[in-house]
Amino acid sequence: MGVPTDRKYLKSHEWHKVEGDLCVIGITQFAADELTDITFVELPSVGKEVSAGGAFGQVESVKSTSDLMCGVSGVVAEANNKLSDAPELINNDPFSGGWIIKVKMSDPSQLDKLMDGAAYDAQIGG
Amino acid sequence: MLQTALYKTHKRLGARLIDFGGWEMPVMYAGITDEHVHTRTASSIFDVSHMGRLYFTGADAEKLLDRVCTRNIAKVKVGRCGYSHVCNERGGILDDVIVSRYEDRLLMVCNASNREKILAHLKTHSAGMKVDIKDQTMSTIMVAVQGPATMDLFTSHLDKLPFKLDEIKRYGFVSGSYWGVQFSIFRSGYTGEDGLEVILPNMAGVLVWDRLTADGGAERVTVKPAGLGARDTLRLEAGMPLYGHELNENIDPISAGCGWCVDIEGDYIGADAIREIHKAGPRRKLVGLELDGKRIARQEAVVMCGDDAIGEVTSGTMSPTLGRSIAMAYVDSEQAEPGTTLSIDIRGTRIDANVVKLPFYKRAE
Secondary structure, three states, X not given: OOOOOOOEEXXXXXXXXXXXXXXXXXXOHHHHHHHOOEEEEEOOOOOOEXXXXXXXEEEXXXXXXXXXXXXXXXXXXXXXXXXXXXXXXXXXXXXXXXXXEEEEEOOHHHHHHOEOHHHXXXXXXX | OEOOOOHHHHHHOOOEEEEEOOEEEEEEOOOHHHHHHXXXXXXXXXXXXXXXXXXXXXXXHHHHHHHHEOOOHHHOOEOEEEEEEEEOOOOOEEEEEEEEEOOOOEEEEEOHHHHHXXXXXXXXXXXXXXXXXXEOOOOEEEEEEEOOOHHHHHXXXXXXXXXXXXXXXXXXXXXXXXXXXXXXXXXXXXXXXXXXXXXXXXXXXXXHHHHHHOOOOOOOOOOEEOOHHHHHHHHHHOOOOOEOOOEOOOOOOOOOOOHHHOOOOXXXXXHHHHHHHHHHOOOXXXXXXXXXXXXOOOOOOEEEEOOXXXXXXEEEEEEOOOOEXXXXXXXXXXXXOOOOEEEEEEOOEEEEEEEEOOOOOOOOO
16 A cells, blocks of 8 residues: 655655645654654754755653654644654544644745655555 | 574564564553553463573582672572672673572573673683583573463463472472473562463464463453563562662662662672762662653653752653553662652753652552
8 A cells, every 4th residue: 555645755754745835744554653653853944944854843751762853944834742742643543633743835846855645555564 | 683482472463573682572552551561460471481580500619609609509408599799890780680590500690781791790700610511591481471470370271280389489489390391480570470481492472372371261360471661660660679780880789769779787799889878878769650641751861959960860660550651760868768859851841759668559458
């Protein structure tokens, strides 16, 4: 079964989906499964600048802590505050309810450099 | 990588496998938190066959173990087990082990990652002694069945056992033959729960795993498989040290809070160094920490008192039972009193942490 094809992917397992002039970012089911039970998500504050190739936060699970990477530059327009009380949303619904931030993009063409669903599937051996 | 005889069972159950001390072992099946909670409320089975199982026979078997162990092995009676450290001359911990006395032999269970090192250490110090060491790690399975429902479930799943399970006392064991298979059952574990650890031949071990985890129908509680991930969070809540985290060759038993497994008057490798540390008092002590907020402190995170670095985290997790972020750390002895407020540097952010008494979790008797 493949990942959703309506979005772009980073090697480090973050998905990027365009909604109007915003880019919604989360992590894939594969990444969520690898992390095991997620216990904490460090969210950036709204208005913070993020840059393509940089980290915008961290996700902690019982086993490990990992950086969350961003594939586009811009400004954080919204963060998923539900994750503060219910980080397990990422494990349960990573492609939808478990989204992490929305970025107002400064250069939407950066998305072209990311992988499509098929390329990401190939990377994770799906 | 080495595999236990239960490897195919883990694959069939869809376990996620990782390298642990050179063994390909299950870290989780259904999920670490679920497995943790099931162990605290019902019963879980863990494959711990990667741990070393070394048997000692011969006239000098006890003499050798008393030479390498911090505990007085002569005092471990038949049918009893004793936790001990094995140290170097400086008192640094080479491994933590459990020694059990049978009628005709002694058993040492050691950590998987230290088995080769311990075998070499034993060989060096047994020169000239009449002792035969048999490593049965590969030919036997060891499973831990842990949790409050364990004793009932074990009895109901394995009928006509040739003895009464509940007559085995904590840190005691029985051995014998069942269905023609040689086995040993210990009332011990590494989870903070009541439970059993069983050693038996490979083939029989696979069958016993299947029998214990067989679905008892919707109404019945069952023994569920649990991996090393849950084993780690369970032992951490129970305040039990793990080699490579709380214990290593630069730490001594006194600093590790394990003075109770040391014969302070004894004559064994490291005894003089340990006596000196005991007399002077350890510079650092192992403590429990409860953190504010939900961040987890990992191994090597620096513990601060004001602006001074006074210690280092050895293990940390989000405790499923307490719903809090907990950690164990070595801190300067002056700051080790329960109630002391310290802080931990978690990747640049200071998180307040209170020293608490270990263990974090203690089961109701």
